[in-house]
Amino acid sequence: MSSQPGAQQPTVEESEKKVIKTLEEDDEFEDFPEDTKWTNESNPQLSSANLWEEDWDDDDNQDDFSKKLRDELKKSQKLSN
Amino acid sequence: MPQINFSQFLLLIADALRTEDGPKLAGLLKPVEEHGKMLVKEFRNPTKHSFSAYEGSMESPWDEIAIQYVLVVNHCAKRRASEAFKEECQLVSLFFRYFSQHSGWTLPALFSILRDLRDLAFDADLEARQKGQTDTANMEEAARLISKAFSNCITDRSSPYAESRRWGVYYVVGLILKSYFRVKRISLSKNILRAIDANPDIPPLSSYPKSHQVTYRYYLGMLSFLSEDFVKAEQEFTLAFYGCHVGAHRNQLRILTYLIPLRILRGHLPSKDLLDRFPVLDDLYAPFISAIRKGDIREYDETLDRQERRLVELNLWLTLEKARELCIRGLFRRVWVSSDKSTRIPVSMFHTGLQVAGSDVPMEEAECLVANMIYRGYMRGYISHEKQMVVLANTNTFPRLADRSNPFAQL
Numbered sequence: 001m002s003s004q005p006g007a008q009q010p011t012v013e014e015s016e017k018k019v020i021k022t023l024e025e026d027d028e029f030e031d032f033p034e035d036t037k038w039t040n041e042s043n044p045q046l047s048s049a050n051l052w053e054e055d056w057d058d059d060d061n062q063d064d065f066s067k068k069l070r071d072e073l074k075k076s077q078k079l080s081n
Numbered sequence: 082m083p084q085i086n087f088s089q090f091l092l093l094i095a096d097a098l099r100t101e102d103g104p105k106l107a108g109l110l111k112p113v114e115e116h117g118k119m120l121v122k123e124f125r126n127p128t129k130h131s132f133s134a135y136e137g138s139m140e141s142p143w144d145e146i147a148i149q150y151v152l153v154v155n156h157c158a159k160r161r162a163s164e165a166f167k168e169e170c171q172l173v174s175l176f177f178r179y180f181s182q183h184s185g186w187t188l189p190a191l192f193s194i195l196r197d198l199r200d201l202a203f204d205a206d207l208e209a210r211q212k213g214q215t216d217t218a219n220m221e222e223a224a225r226l227i228s229k230a231f232s233n234c235i236t237d238r239s240s241p242y243a244e245s246r247r248w249g250v251y252y253v254v255g256l257i258l259k260s261y262f263r264v265k266r267i268s269l270s271k272n273i274l275r276a277i278d279a280n281p282d283i284p285p286l287s288s289y290p291k292s293h294q295v296t297y298r299y300y301l302g303m304l305s306f307l308s309e310d311f312v313k314a315e316q317e318f319t320l321a322f323y324g325c326h327v328g329a330h331r332n333q334l335r336i337l338t339y340l341i342p343l344r345i346l347r348g349h350l351p352s353k354d355l356l357d358r359f360p361v362l363d364d365l366y367a368p369f370i371s372a373i374r375k376g377d378i379r380e381y382d383e384t385l386d387r388q389e390r391r392l393v394e395l396n397l398w399l400t401l402e403k404a405r406e407l408c409i410r411g412l413f414r415r416v417w418v419s420s421d422k423s424t425r426i427p428v429s430m431f432h433t434g435l436q437v438a439g440s441d442v443p444m445e446e447a448e449c450l451v452a453n454m455i456y457r458g459y460m461r462g463y464i465s466h467e468k469q470m471v472v473l474a475n476t477n478t479f480p481r482l483a484d485r486s487n488p489f490a491q492l
Contacts, residue, residue, distance in 0.1 A: 029259065029299050029335055031196065032292035036326055052349040054483035056374060059418045065377045066415060069437045073419045076433040 085116050086123055091139050091147055098143065103189035110150060110172070110194050112165070112201075117154035127151050142175040149175060153201075162204035166219050169194070169201050173226055181233045184240035188249045195230060195256050198223050203263075217264040224260035224269075227253060231273065235280055242284075250277070251289050255296035262303070270304055295324045299336055306339055307396060311489040315343040334359050341366055342400045345373070345407070346489065348482020365391070369401060376412030379439025381405055407482065409450060410459040412438050414479045417460075422478070424462075428469045444469075458485060 085093070090109070093116075097106040108114060124131065132148040139147075149172035156165035173194055180187050202223035210216040231253045237246035254273055261269050277283065286294055302317035318340040325333050337359060341351050350370055356363040365388065372381035385392075385401060392398035416434040420426050432447035442450070451471055454460050458480065462473035482488070 028263070029296060030329070030332055032296070032326060032329060032332070036292065036328065038291040038326060051352055051355040052344060053352050054349055054481065056350050057414065057479065057481065058374075061375060061415070063375060065375050065380070065438075069376075069412075069415055069434060070419050072433055072437045073416060073430060076429060077420075 085119055087120060087135070087147070087151065090116065090120060090150075091135070091144070094143055094147055095139055098140070101186040103186050106187065106190040107193035110146075110176075110190060110197075112150075112154045112157050112169075112197060117150070118158070120151050121155050121158045124151060124155065127155050142178045146172055146175045146179075157201075162201065162208040163219070166198075166201040166205035166223075169198050170222065170226060173198050173230075177229060177233055180230075180246070181236075184244040185237070185246040185248050186244060188246065188252075191230060191249060192252055192256075195227050195253065198226060199256060199260060202260075220260055220264045221266065224257055224264070224266075227257045227260060228273070231257060231276070235276065235283065245284075247283055248289065250283055251286060251293040251297045255293065255300065258297075258300040258304075262300070267304070267307065270300070274301075274304070291324055292326070295321050295326075295332070298324070299332070302336070302339065306343075311343055311346070315340065315347070315489075318343065334361060337362055338365075338395065339397070342397055342404065345370070345404050346400070348407070348485065348488065350374075369404065373404070373407045373411050376408060376410075376415045376434075377438055378405075378408055378412060378435070381408040382439070406454075406457070406459070410454060410479065410482070413451065413454055413460060417473065417478060424473045424475050424478075426471045426473065428464070428471060431471065 094106070094109055096102075097109060109116070111117070129148065129152070132151070135148060136144050138144050149168055152168040153165050153172060156162075156168060176191070176194055180191055199220070202219040205219040206216050209219065231250065234246045234249040234253055240246060254277065257273055258270055261267055286297065298317045298321035302314050302321060305311075305317060306314035318336050322333065322336045322340055325336060337351075337355075341362060344351065345366075350373070351362075351366065356367060368384040369381060372378070372384060382405075385398075385405070388401075389398060392401055412434050413431060416430055417423075417426065420430060428444065428448045428451065431451050432442075432444050435442055435447050435450070448464060448466070448469070451460075452464055455462055455464070459482075460473065460479050461477060462471055464471050
């Protein structure tokens with residue numbers, strides 16, 4: 001592995017380019033191959049897994065932003081009391 | 082296929098016609114097949130004239146179609162895209178003469194030659210572009226011809242139901258819409274959709290092959306999305322996604338590119354499981370989703386900026402800009418949670434929250450944002466302006482986003 005600092009982690013810009021390229025290559029809806037076998041059952045991969053979340057509000061977040069928010073709100077509460 | 086010459090090629094066509102073998106006929110008319118190369122070798126510089134002896138050698142218009150086929154493959158072999166396309170147009174027009182007088186057994190051949198027509202138009206446009214000429218004329222011509230196939234399908238009133246040419250309607254429409262999207266003449270699509278609506282005796286979409294349904298629904302979803310009918314767009318993309326073949330990963334990706342932001346607006350966030358299967362979409366959408374969950378407006382705006390070019394190209398920038406409201410709601414909910422879910426929270430607390438989230442607005446604007454969130458149904462309560470106090474309902478204070486009855490109405 002290269003020891004250059006930039007080499008280990010792709011920069012934001014690089015990963016950005018990757019996204020752009022891949023989506024552009026897929027620019028169109030493709031013809032389905034004629035020999036594709038279609039079944040009448042719904043896609044097992046899609047029905048078995050939970051693909052969407054409707055209950056995602058949570059009250060206990062430990063990320064940096066949430067911590068900072070809590071701290072600042074406490075400070076401002078003290079000031080106003 | 083063993084070595085064949087033109088006379089044998091005619092016999093093979095005659096055989097496919099006699100046995101009404103659509104797939105076989107389709108194969109015989111494909112320019113890329115092995116027998117095409119053999120026919121190229123048989124005739125050095127074929128022209129219509131050099132084939133005049135063969136005219137009338139079989140049932141019209143198949144003598145001419147066979148001749149056209151040789152002209153097409155010859156141009157393809159010499160890499161003359163524009164000429165190949167022109168000859169293929171002739172072939173397709175001749176084919177229509179037969180197609181419109183017979184039942185739908187020829188549909189596999191119709192689909193096949195229309196795909197070839199479209200692909201050759203693409204190559205011809207590419208060639209024109211390299212020469213510095215207008216670059217969509219061929220595809221537009223192809224779309225016009227494919228529209229004629231649509232009319233030939235939809236007007237079948239004599240074939241038995243099971244063999245009706247109408248079974249070709251949705252596949253052909255898919256091809257037309259794809260061509261319109263490619264040449265950016267999307268407004269022309271409306272005529273086709275209107276023609277479908279005007280023909281109630283077309284069998285229901287659900288009785289067509291799944292590949293026809295999914296492609297049609299994808300384009301219907303796109304058209305609804307572009308005309309800002311988000312309710313319909315979400316319905317069509319949903320049906321397209323769940324109907325799509327598991328193996329067609331890139332098509333699933335294409336559908337989800339639009340379905341995910343529409344679902345986000347409804348408060349249905351894509352799960353990690355879903356995004357893990359589509360790393361490209363994970364890269365694109367995960368930062369937005371993370372920002373919405375946390376209420377981190379700064380992170381949201383930075384992502385919006387960073388992805389601007391891509392989102393604009395996909396026509397998705399405005400949609401994600403609308404979803405920023407969800408992020409503000411997330412922030413205000415965090416403020417509420419941090420205030421121990423009190424029913425009385427000073428406006429100044431929301432103001433502080435906005436500051437932390439990178440939104441450096443004056444107090445009055447913070448109050449205004451709270452008022453707007455209440456008005457839009459994101460939080461329940463009212464503001465006491467004199468006391469600078471937000472009084473919140475003690476039940477269902479921040480209704481679940483997924484429970485809103487008409488989430489697209491106010492966009």
